[in-house]
Amino acid sequence: MTDTGTACPGAGKGDILVVDDSRDNLRLLSRILRAQGYNVRLAVTGKLALESIKARQPDLVLLDVRLPDINGFEVCRRLKEDENTRKIPVLFITVLDTVEDKIRGFEAGGTDYIVKPFQQEEVLARVNTHISLFRMCNKFEQMVRERTRDLEALNCQLQDEIAARKQAEAEKQLLFEAINQSSEAVVITDPDGTIVYVNRAFEMRTGYSRDEAVGQNPRLLKSDRHDQAFYQRMWDTILGGETWQGELTNRKKDGSLFVEKASISPVFDPSGRISNFIAVKLDITRQRSLENQLRQAQKMESVGRLAGGVAHDYNNTLQVILGGLQLLFLKDDLPEDVRHRLNQMQAAAEHASWITRQLLAFSRKQAVCPRVLDINDLLSGDILPMLEQLIGEDIELGFLPEANPATIKIDPGQVQQIVSNLVINARDAMPAGGKLTIKTANAVMDEQFCSRHSGSRPGDYVVMTITDTGCGIDPEIMPYIFEPFFTTKERHKGTGLGLPSVYGIVKQAGGYITVSSEQGRGTTFKIYFPFHEKTDDSCLPSDEQEVVKGDISRLKILLVEDDEMVRDLTGQLLELLGHQVIGADSPDHALEMARKADRIDLLLTDIVMPGMNGKQLFEKICEISPHVKVLFMSGYTCDVISRYGFVEKGVNFIQKPFTMKKLAEKIRVTMGVGGQGAKPGPPEVR
Numbered sequence: 001m002t003d004t005g006t007a008c009p010g011a012g013k014g015d016i017l018v019v020d021d022s023r024d025n026l027r028l029l030s031r032i033l034r035a036q037g038y039n040v041r042l043a044v045t046g047k048l049a050l051e052s053i054k055a056r057q058p059d060l061v062l063l064d065v066r067l068p069d070i071n072g073f074e075v076c077r078r079l080k081e082d083e084n085t086r087k088i089p090v091l092f093i094t095v096l097d098t099v100e101d102k103i104r105g106f107e108a109g110g111t112d113y114i115v116k117p118f119q120q121e122e123v124l125a126r127v128n129t130h131i132s133l134f135r136m137c138n139k140f141e142q143m144v145r146e147r148t149r150d151l152e153a154l155n156c157q158l159q160d161e162i163a164a165r166k167q168a169e170a171e172k173q174l175l176f177e178a179i180n181q182s183s184e185a186v187v188i189t190d191p192d193g194t195i196v197y198v199n200r201a202f203e204m205r206t207g208y209s210r211d212e213a214v215g216q217n218p219r220l221l222k223s224d225r226h227d228q229a230f231y232q233r234m235w236d237t238i239l240g241g242e243t244w245q246g247e248l249t250n251r252k253k254d255g256s257l258f259v260e261k262a263s264i265s266p267v268f269d270p271s272g273r274i275s276n277f278i279a280v281k282l283d284i285t286r287q288r289s290l291e292n293q294l295r296q297a298q299k300m301e302s303v304g305r306l307a308g309g310v311a312h313d314y315n316n317t318l319q320v321i322l323g324g325l326q327l328l329f330l331k332d333d334l335p336e337d338v339r340h341r342l343n344q345m346q347a348a349a350e351h352a353s354w355i356t357r358q359l360l361a362f363s364r365k366q367a368v369c370p371r372v373l374d375i376n377d378l379l380s381g382d383i384l385p386m387l388e389q390l391i392g393e394d395i396e397l398g399f400l401p402e403a404n405p406a407t408i409k410i411d412p413g414q415v416q417q418i419v420s421n422l423v424i425n426a427r428d429a430m431p432a433g434g435k436l437t438i439k440t441a442n443a444v445m446d447e448q449f450c451s452r453h454s455g456s457r458p459g460d461y462v463v464m465t466i467t468d469t470g471c472g473i474d475p476e477i478m479p480y481i482f483e484p485f486f487t488t489k490e491r492h493k494g495t496g497l498g499l500p501s502v503y504g505i506v507k508q509a510g511g512y513i514t515v516s517s518e519q520g521r522g523t524t525f526k527i528y529f530p531f532h533e534k535t536d537d538s539c540l541p542s543d544e545q546e547v548v549k550g551d552i553s554r555l556k557i558l559l560v561e562d563d564e565m566v567r568d569l570t571g572q573l574l575e576l577l578g579h580q581v582i583g584a585d586s587p588d589h590a591l592e593m594a595r596k597a598d599r600i601d602l603l604l605t606d607i608v609m610p611g612m613n614g615k616q617l618f619e620k621i622c623e624i625s626p627h628v629k630v631l632f633m634s635g636y637t638c639d640v641i642s643r644y645g646f647v648e649k650g651v652n653f654i655q656k657p658f659t660m661k662k663l664a665e666k667i668r669v670t671m672g673v674g675g676q677g678a679k680p681g682p683p684e685v686r
């Protein structure tokens with residue numbers, strides 16, 4: 001379908017052919033353009049468009065890319081190959097918005113590129129500009145021809161020179177207008193590298209106006225992220241007459257960094273000498289940021305799968321090792337050398353347990369019990385006294401609790417894990433002593449902050465800042481400090497899991513972390529915890545729950561564990577605590593034993609077992625013994641536990657591996673929880 005349209009008053013303003021397979025788009029564009037006095041013709045296919053142009057050339061073509069027969073790129077290419085139609089300006093107007101699509105459009109000969117959905121004002125501005133340029137170019141050509149005829153008899157050579165100059169000026173003006181409206185930053189320099197032109201996209205991207213940039217060297221954007229050899233290779237390439245392509249990390253006027261994909265090409269004069277250099281640069285900062293986030297997420301997921309795969313068996317094995325060592329320590333006749341060796345074994349097993357916890361923290365698979373707490377109270381009451389012993393006397397510790405209120409929702413143990421890891425790193429960065437400051441403050445992350453800090457979310461936060469006066473972090477390794485297993489410490493002095501675990505905990509808590517460092521002057525970590533109103537439904541950790549008053553030294557405990565070694569060892573620990581133990585290797589066996597027993601005071605059960613999980617077992621045991629209390633245990637990660645429906649708060653759970661002391665405390669807590677209304681399940685898992 002083609003439509004020659006109806007000439008509106010002032011149709012002499014220009015003749016436009018609109019090519020689009022959407023009749024809605026045709027009607028909309030036709031209405032907009034005719035309202036401005038343009039004569040509009042319509043075509044719904046590439047073939048009809050070519051036939052219409054051949055019959056009568058328009059002043060401008062608005063061309064969709066997706067057409068039912070010939071795509072817009074091909075239509076444009078055919079027009080540009082035809083001497084009779086190559087000068088007709090072609091404006092692509094399409095939903096295809098990638099850089100590659102735009103490049104294809106310009107390579108096909110397109111004059112401009114508009115992305116749908118479009119703004120009416122933008123379409124009119126560009127149409128007006130390009131028709132004016134087209135007519136101006138034609139007018140200039142006509143003037144040149146007329147002037148040439150007048151002067152032909154006098155000086156043909158002079159006439160040719162004038163015509164060429166006019167043509168060059170017209171093309172230059174047309175080119176500059178197109179460049180100035182491009183969404184890619186364009187910089188043109190002279191052969192010495194002095195900037196002679198920048199377009200609007202450059203001004204918007206860098207913060208430098210055209211007046212500020214012209215006359216300067218592009219090094220005003222230099223970020224020191226590339227060495228001298230990098231720039232030397234670039235100059236060697238373009239001075240050799242070739243195009244350089246690559247990525248540049250540059251600095252804006254406000255000091256922030258951005259990443260560009262650049263193409264820098266030499267421009268030659270008629271004699272073959274380089275007259276200018278032109279750089280076309282695409283901002284890929286957000287793309288690189290998203291790619292880094294994806295890589296970080298993939299690494300985290302990989303470590304998470306690793307941690308989840310080994311945690312259960314590893315924790316069960318450590319339970320046997322640590323429990324067995326505790327039983328050996330109870331012997332009074334141990335030789336001193338044997339006791340020393342056992343102490344080393346216990347330290348090694350506890351270190352292995354710590355590594356597992358760090359892995360789980362990094363991969364966000366810890367079983368945690370978040371509660372609303374005042375971080376100032378937690379730091380001053382429990383953590384700071386521990387830190388004073390950790391850092392030594394040659395490091396001055398300062399605490400500035402400025403946040404008020406300072407309530408956040410997190411597992412207190414995770415706060416201790418964050419602070420301990422950061423303080424240990426700070427201590428190691430100050431071997432000759434120094435100052436370590438922990439500060440809290442309230443902060444608001446607004447949209448502007450979040451736009452500059454990928455991964456952050458707007459809201460109210462409590463910020464914990466940890467600053468040291470140590471040696472600082474080398475800028476070369478700064479991008480890798482949160483990578484799992486990356487460490488600059490000597491062998492056997494670091495696992496490369498400290499900062500990654502901090503990162504994982506902060507993310508698990510819904511927070512955000514930043515780091516700044518200056519070599520020789522110190523490092524500052526800022527951890528943003530989402531502010532949380534104080535409530536009364538917090539999950540209390542075991543050491544803050546009320547323990548039972550009275551004697552519970554002789555309980556009848558049904559122990560359910562499918563791992564024989566763990567079951568036998570746990571049974572021995574319970575018997576040493578004075579309890580009567582009934583062991584079962586499966587849920588069915590446990591039900592059988594419960595039916596035979598005269599009473600059961602406590603069910604101590606693994607969560608994940610063949611045939612029936614611990615929660616289901618407890619529900620069935622309650623039918624037999626309604627007043628039984630339950631203490632769940634598991635060596636699995638929290639994501640595995642959560643698949644079994646264990647997400648309730650206010651329940652009793654002990655993570656393997658555990659010590660006899662920890663087991664005794666958990667039993668007292670469990671027996672002290674009043675009533676039968678407590679819901680089964682471990683702490684909240686996220």
